[in-house]
Amino acid sequence: MITISLCMIVKNEEQCLRACLESVKGVVDEYIIVDTGSTDGTKAIIRDYCDMDYHFTWINDFSAARNYAFSLATKEYILWLDADDILLEKDRLALFKLKQNLSPTIDIVSMIYDITFNEKGECILSIPRDKLIRNGAGFYWRYFVHEELVVQGTRYDSLIHITHTSDHGHYSRYIPNYEKRIADGYSLLPHEKYFFGGELFMAKNYERCITILTDFLDDSYDNSYEIKRAYEYIIACYEIQEQYSNALEYAFRYMKQYVPSINMCYTIATLFYQMNQTDQAIYWYQTIIEDSLHPIINQEAYSKKISSLIQLCVCHYKKGNLAESIKYNDKVLELDSTNKSALYNQQFFQNL
Secondary structure, three states: OOOOOEEEEEEOOOEEEEHHHHOOOOOOOOEEEEOOOOOOOOHHHOOOOOOOOOOOOOOOHHHHHHHHHHHHOOOOOEEEEEOOEOOOOOHHHHHHHHHOOOOOOOEEEEEEEEEEOOOOOOOEEEEEEEEEOOOOOOOOEEEEOEEEOOOOOOEEEEEEEEEEEEOOOOOOOHHHHHHHHHHHHOOOOHHHHHHHHHHHHEEEEHHHHHHHHHHHHHHHOOHHHHHHHHHHHHHHHHHHHHHHHHHHHHHHHHHHHHOOHHHHHHHHHHHHHHHOOOOOOOOOHHHHOOOOOOOOOHHHHHHHHHHHHHHHHHHHHHHHOOHHHHHHHHHHHHHHHOOHHHHHHHHHHHHO
């Protein structure tokens, strides 16, 4: 059986910390809870689980704090959690079973991180995260905000779920961390620019978001996911500000680098529609409904095709092509007989 150190960094977490620590009680062999400056009852809770008081003087660097916590671990493996994470009982039992049976050749164990839940409490967004790692294997954290665990080696992808219990809404709460770093003369790395731009977008600071992310796109960087998302943020910034031609410029830059996605085609069509360039809008909406180009492979593709058919109905009506308008509205009803927009349009056409 392996041994496990739980490593955490916390600050003012008295509302959720105990639930987190209780959820792994009897599974972890050591609690390493590093406080970074709590002023509430967090430290008292920590003392119920730890014999040692660990403190890290805050230097505006989450990775530095996490690396310090890791350095204190004495067991064979490290489990890391945030204070608002818990393991449900079935997952606690699964982790205990894993602890009993894990091969000592495994360096990294991924778990399923349940992040977002609907009003019924059903998880609607999960991502895999490397949560249990071999101690002393040289793994470390990088980036001062939105930190990333750097690992390599033999991995095991488990089905254990970790439940995130807080809804932070968005990440713009970290903007002061970025601003302080920049004020201190620090040059953001590409990954950090990407996240800073995203936070600025969430905070509706669109001009600054554009500045940061266009600078990000000029960097030599190969993370295609972050590059695509940066284009989407910039396009959205310009669209919100009704600078449609600038938005189109970046949409077509995106198209030069990547295979056209159904979302980007829809964005381009909508931008042309907003500019009253109806023929161009029709062209791009038409590409979306072509199954040979964009087959319906998921709910997102299905929704975009429905929306594009509705827009084709509207565009053709604007051009005076009544028969074409009705044709596309009927196609919506073939796919979704309860679509409210299409049913409204159908009644509208019948009353003409």
